Amino acid sequence: MTMPCSIAGDMSIGHAGFSPAAITPTTATVLVMVTPPHVVGDVIAPHVLGQAVHGGTVGKASTTVLAGNKGVARLMDKGDCQSLILGTGATVMVGG
Numbered sequence: 001m002t003m004p005c006s007i008a009g010d011m012s013i014g015h016a017g018f019s020p021a022a023i024t025p026t027t028a029t030v031l032v033m034v035t036p037p038h039v040v041g042d043v044i045a046p047h048v049l050g051q052a053v054h055g056g057t058v059g060k061a062s063t064t065v066l067a068g069n070k071g072v073a074r075l076m077d078k079g080d081c082q083s084l085i086l087g088t089g090a091t092v093m094v095g096g
Contacts, residue, residue: 003074005089006038013055014047021047023058023085030067032089039070044079056057056081064096 008025022045025036044056059080061071074094075087 002093002095003076005006005032005092005094006058006073006075006077006085006087007032007035007089008038009035010038010086010088012047012079012085015081015083016020016049018047018049018052021045021055021083026066027068027070030072032092035089037067037089037092038073038085039067040073042073044081044083047083052062054081056083058085062094062096084092 004023042058046055055080061073065072
């Protein structure tokens with residue numbers, strides 16, 4: 001499915017009541033709209049629901065579009081904790 005690229009500044013929108021959280025990009029070899037894209041393994045900051053707190057990493061992303069040999073994240077891809085990822089790099093649509 002082709003979706004907009006997730007780029008630096010886009011957040012994880014949380015899951016099952018957990019708060020949104022920032023995502024730290026780890027690649028700078030490719031730029032999307034003059035901004036690093038998010039890739040598999042990027043860290044999702046801790047997010048909170050009451051007393052429960054956990055972090056995560058970008059887990060599901062494109063298997064055909066790579067940056068630094070890692071799959072590029074798209075709108076609605078998920079972290080390893082099932083957190084949904086935003087994607088505002090709409091001038092770059094990422095498939096697969």
